[in-house]
Amino acid sequence: MDIENMNINKKVLLLAIYKKEEDETLIDVIKKMDNTKVFTLKEGKKYLKELRKEQLVLDDYLTMMGIVKAKEVELEFKI
Numbered sequence: 169m170d171i172e173n174m175n176i177n178k179k180v181l182l183l184a185i186y187k188k189e190e191d192e193t194l195i196d197v198i199k200k201m202d203n204t205k206v207f208t209l210k211e212g213k214k215y216l217k218e219l220r221k222e223q224l225v226l227d228d229y230l231t232m233m234g235i236v237k238a239k240e241v242e243l244e245f246k247i
Contacts, residue, residue, distance in 0.1 A: 181212060
């Protein structure tokens with residue numbers, strides 16, 4: 169998956185997962201996004217499902233490919 173074609177909310181979620189605290193779960197991250205009105209809980213779960221389908225997330229962690237994509241997103245947001 170090319171990050172240029174990725175939905176902005178999925179990029180934000182991917183980066184949030186990359187930056188999450190050690191004791192946080194993926195649902196905690198999605199709830200944070202919901203609380204800050206980035207997207208709803210339902211949308212967050214849908215984006216997480218898509219990230220899993222794209223093999224960027226496995227269980228509660230980013231895959232190696234997910235880490236690489238998250239770093240690309242981080243660079244994109246810094247520019």
